[in-house]
Amino acid sequence: MHELSIATAIIERAGELARADGTEAVSAVTVRVGELAGVVPDALSFAFEAARDGTALAGARLVVEPVLAHAYCGACAAEFPVGMPPFFWCPHCDRPSSDLRSGRELEITGIE
Known part of the structure; x- marks a missing residue:
């Protein structure tokens, strides 16, 4: 369960940022x-x-905050969801795409 190591890293980083901002909790x-x-x-x-x-x-x-995976098709300039499991075939022009635009994010975006 690698989520435990990710959770620990989130806790450590959020704690560091809070201390740097002068906040204890x-x-x-x-x-x-x-x-x-x-x-x-x-x-x-x-x-x-x-x-x-x-x-x-x-x-x-x-x-x-979940982020859906989207790819971009250079042939027809369309962005489309790839789903899970991912399918990188453009539904608009029926061509493959290798340009993943979103879906791999894992980032802290806010601390209260």
């Missing part, structure tokens, strides 16, 4: 998780709750 952390990031949002939330005890984030909640 964090009430929420918002993260964007891409559909193709290889992270299960429910498992990440569970791991976050287990790992936050005894830290500045002990009472914090994790807000997960």
Whole structure:
């Protein structure tokens, strides 16, 4: 379960940012998780709750913002969802695409 190591890294980084801002406690952390990031949002939330005890984030909640995977087709200039499992074939012009525009995100976007 690599979500535990990701949750631990989120807690450490959010704690560092809070201390740098002169704050001792964090009430929420918002993260964007891409559909193709290889992270299960429910498992990440569970791991976050287990790992936050005894830290500045002990009472914090994790807000997960899902990001759908989209690719771009250069042949017809269309952006389209690739889904899961990913299918990189343009539904508009019936050609393959290798230009993934979103879906791999795993980033902290907010700390309260």
